Amino acid sequence: QVQLVQSGGGSVQAGGSLRLSCSASGATLSNYFMGWFRQPRGKEREFVAAISWNGGSTYHADSVQGRFFISRDNAQNTVTLQMDNLTPEDTAVYYCAATRKYGDSRAAAYEFWGQGTQVTVSS
Secondary structure (H helix, E strand, O other), rough: EEEEEEEEEEEEEOOOEEEEEEEOOOOOHHEEEEEEEEEEOOOOOOOEEEEEEOOOOEEOOOOOOOOOEEEEOOOOOEEEEEOOOHHHHHOEEEEEEEEEEOOOOOOOHHOOOOOOOEEEEEE
């Protein structure tokens, strides 16, 4: 069973930066297509970014394009989401997710999920 463990996040003022990391217990992350999703309070979970197995392809939601950057270090078994120029609209619980198949922007495409990390951006 794959266990994804998230770290990072917290509170920051608008315009600030945060970094989220996701590591795996019991699995080699290079075998998984990885994604980040977020869920604002009272809203549905939404796609943020995804990255292919070797990191050669990345995908970012329009709402975060140019501000957020997904990357992976398979040697360290981690996936990172660098978040810059944060706005209050980015406030949400963020989740990393993994799938053995090709992932896309649908949460249903992912098999394993991290525990979630709160990101709060104040104006």
